[in-house]
Amino acid sequence: LRDAGVAAHQRRVGVSVLVDPESALYGVDCLAxxxxxxxxxxxxxxxxxxxxxxxxxxxMHMKVFVATAQHQAVWGVGSANWAGTDMDKNTEVxxxxxxxxxxxxxxxxxxxxxxxxxxxxxxDEQLAxxxxxxxxxxxxxxxxxxxxxxxxxxxx
Numbered sequence: 001l002r003d004a005g006v007a008a009h010q011r012r013v014g015v016s017v018l019v020d021p022e023s024a025l026y027g028v029d030c031l032a033x034x035x036x037x038x039x040x041x042x043x044x045x046x047x048x049x050x051x052x053x054x055x056x057x058x059x060m061h062m063k064v065f066v067a068t069a070q071h072q073a074v075w076g077v078g079s080a081n082w083a084g085t086d087m088d089k090n091t092e093v094x095x096x097x098x099x100x101x102x103x104x105x106x107x108x109x110x111x112x113x114x115x116x117x118x119x120x121x122x123x124d125e126q127l128a129x130x131x132x133x134x135x136x137x138x139x140x141x142x143x144x145x146x147x148x149x150x151x152x153x154x155x156x
Contacts, residue, residue: 005017016048018050018111019039020052022035052118062077063078064111072099073101
């Protein structure tokens, strides 16, 4: 998905990405540990990428996209992660809508507004870390340790 977004951007297709910063993931600040490599790759390619501003205790788990494909308005929304085997091991939902120009425009307007007003750019320091495999590994380990001692403690 990341590579497709970069390729579309290189073809001069409008692409922008809004990512959960994982600053409040289960009450733990993970500093985008799961999304760090993707954020780095998108930013390096010039794709506009920002972190959604979440409140304490919140997580941005929705996955939304809006596109025009073969002259058709298409958009999708749901909770399913767009990676790995999540659809096989989790109970997830995702809706895909085609030729619904009105709702597609409403979704596009909502996403654009959030991108412009409810998001922040990754800092140069964050991007430098995200560009380093060693730093990303450190983030993931620190996040895992915080989750185990916090939200996951006492869970089986």
